[in-house]
Amino acid sequence: MKERNAWKVNGYLGILVIFALFVLGFVLLVPASSPIAGVALIIIAALLTSSITVVQPNQAQVVTFFGSYAGTIRESGLWLTVPFSLRKKLSMRVRNFNSAKLKVNDIEGNPIEIAAVVVFRVVDSAKASFDVDNYEQFVEIQSETALRHVANKYPYDSFEEAGYSLRGHSDEVASELxxxxxxxxxxxxxxxxxxxxxxxAYSTEIASAMLQRQQAAAIIAARSKIVEGAVGMVQLAIAQLQREGVIELDEERKAAMINNLLVAIVSDRSANPVINTGSLY
Structure with missing residues (x-):
């Protein structure tokens, strides 16, 4: 099925025509006139009366004539359309669908809870009316099915730099959905x-364990950054001392200095320095 425009004329003009037909028909019913023509005009006017329809803004009316699709009226207003036709109202407004919280497994097999909101509207009234039984129920079922399929393709969280994750790449996941x-x-x-x-979110049965995993990953990442920065600081300090000729360091003293600086910078507690004031002899 594909949407097409239904036959229609201006409803106000149609009402005037119907009124004129009624008046002319009753005039012809006068004994001196033609009663048969008068009855025929009244019948035609009555038939046209059944074809008056009102279309609200952002609403469509799907017109069927004895089981055949006659077209769709999208323009709002008062219209005169096919007589004896059935007209089904269909909203063309933008709507939201909030899915329920689904319990699914991500690509790593971890049980998670996931939900989504879908913003949609009908753009083809013929398909929405005749290709599916109930398009609103169809949207609900297919939305949940698509959400499950997308959730199964990605991990909840990526503890490595490569690859997408549901938590870390929400925009990309939403685009694919x-x-x-x-x-x-x-x-x-x-x-x-x-x-x-x-x-x-993670399901309740693994939420605490995954929280510990996230905390451990965060600690490891922070320690890596600290060590990387500490090594750079030590290199700069030794290079500057040697460049300015403040002190000559042999390999043993250089190793001791590196050890002391790394311990002072990397340690999670404040360092307690020991000041060497020289020897008595």
């Missing part, structure tokens, strides 16, 4: 405007 939803919902004539994760 939108693309997958659009592929699934195009059959229903629905356009996905946006899809965003609204909830993401």
């Amino acid at each position: 939108s693309r997958e939803l659009q592929d699934r919902l195009s059959v229903a004539g629905v356009e996905v405007l946006e899809a965003r994760l609204t909830h993401l």
Whole structure:
């Protein structure tokens, strides 16, 4: 199915025509006139009365005539359309769908809780009416299916630099979720405007263990940065001492100095320096 425009004329003009037909028909019913023509005009006017319809803003009416799709009326206002037709109202407004919290496994097998909000609207009334039974229910089911599929493709958190993760790359994950939803919902004539994760967390049974893992990873990363900075500071200090000729350091004293500086910088407690004032002899 593909949406097309239904036949229609201005409803106010149609009301005037119907009124004129009624008046002319009753005039012809006068005994001196043609009663058969009068009855025919009244019947035609009555038939046209059934075709008057009102379309609200951002609303469409899908017109069917004896089981055949006659078209869609999108323009708001009062219209005269096909007589004896059935007209189904369909909202074209932008809507939100909030998925329930789903319990799924990420690519590493960790159970997580995830939820999303989907912003969508109907762009093809024919597909939404005839290609699926209930397009709103179709959107709900396909949204949850797509969310599960995307969650299974990525880890919750990446403890390495390479690769995407659900927590660290929310924009990329949301873009992929939108693309997958659009592929699934195009059959229903629905356009996905946006899809965003609204909830993401480890399941309760592993939340404490994964929190300890995150804390350990953060400590290791911080220590690596501290050691990297400490080595650079020691190199600069030794290079400056040698360049300015303040003191000549042999390999043994250089090693001792490096050891003392690294301990003072890397230690998580304040260093207690021991001042050497020289020997008595």
